[in-house]
Amino acid sequence: MLYYGGFFDAGYILVILGLVISLWASWNVKSTFRRYQNDRNMRGLTAAQVARQILDSNGLYQVTIEHVSGNLTDHYDPRSNVVRLSDATFSSSSVAAIGVAAHECGHAMQHAEGYVPIKIRSAIIPVTQVGSRLWYLIFVLGLIFSSSEIGPVLQMVGILLFSLIVVFQLVTLPVEFNASGRAMKTLETHMILYGDELTKARKVLTAAAMTYVAALLNGLLQLIRLISVSKRSNR
Numbered sequence: 001m002l003y004y005g006g007f008f009d010a011g012y013i014l015v016i017l018g019l020v021i022s023l024w025a026s027w028n029v030k031s032t033f034r035r036y037q038n039d040r041n042m043r044g045l046t047a048a049q050v051a052r053q054i055l056d057s058n059g060l061y062q063v064t065i066e067h068v069s070g071n072l073t074d075h076y077d078p079r080s081n082v083v084r085l086s087d088a089t090f091s092s093s094s095v096a097a098i099g100v101a102a103h104e105c106g107h108a109m110q111h112a113e114g115y116v117p118i119k120i121r122s123a124i125i126p127v128t129q130v131g132s133r134l135w136y137l138i139f140v141l142g143l144i145f146s147s148s149e150i151g152p153v154l155q156m157v158g159i160l161l162f163s164l165i166v167v168f169q170l171v172t173l174p175v176e177f178n179a180s181g182r183a184m185k186t187l188e189t190h191m192i193l194y195g196d197e198l199t200k201a202r203k204v205l206t207a208a209a210m211t212y213v214a215a216l217l218n219g220l221l222q223l224i225r226l227i228s229v230s231k232r233s234n235r
């Protein structure tokens with residue numbers, strides 16, 4: 001049932017649940033990073049040095065490393081072929097920072113070898129960007145004109161555009177988990193981190209990966225909510 005007591009839309013529970021999941025994931029990754037950001041690695045390497053070592057060991061000499069402002073704004077830019085490390089990461093020698101830097105190098109390796117999921121994600125980014133800008137406006141217009149023939153059509157278009165965002169989030173999961181897997185394997189194989197250091201770095205990457213799982217769950221819940229609203233408006 002969509003209504004409880006004649007006035008409560010149970011669909012709002014989905015929205016609230018999605019928000020709670022997203023907030024928890026965001027808090028979890030930040031708190032996990034803070035927990036290990038003061039645990040220095042035994043070799044005394046900075047995250048930037050580790051990133052350079054990982055890239056060079058995989059023949060990615062052309063990939064540069066840059067310092068970017070912000071906290072945990074680390075990313076790999078395939079257009080510029082640059083691994084950008086944030087204030088909290090670049091010069092830090094903590095196991096948390098090294099884990100993050102290795103993860104971004106994992107994305108560089110994915111692009112270099114043509115990893116299929118990341119190629120799919122890159123291909124749908126333009127469509128997803130359009131969908132993220134237009135889905136809400138189109139869906140609301142569909143609700144406004146729900147009594148006319150065009151209303152349900154607009155609602156469906158809005159839902160389809162939002163579905164593209166969910167597909168993007170779904171494709172992102174294997175990309176992120178694979179990058180973390182590459183990171184941990186490289187850190188262990190090249191003996192950059194040892195023993196408990198590897199465990200701590202893995203916890204940081206696992207917490208980061210959960211933000212993408214949370215984003216997907218949030219997107220699915222929101223999609224269910226949109227479908228429910230559309231069905232109710234067209235009765």
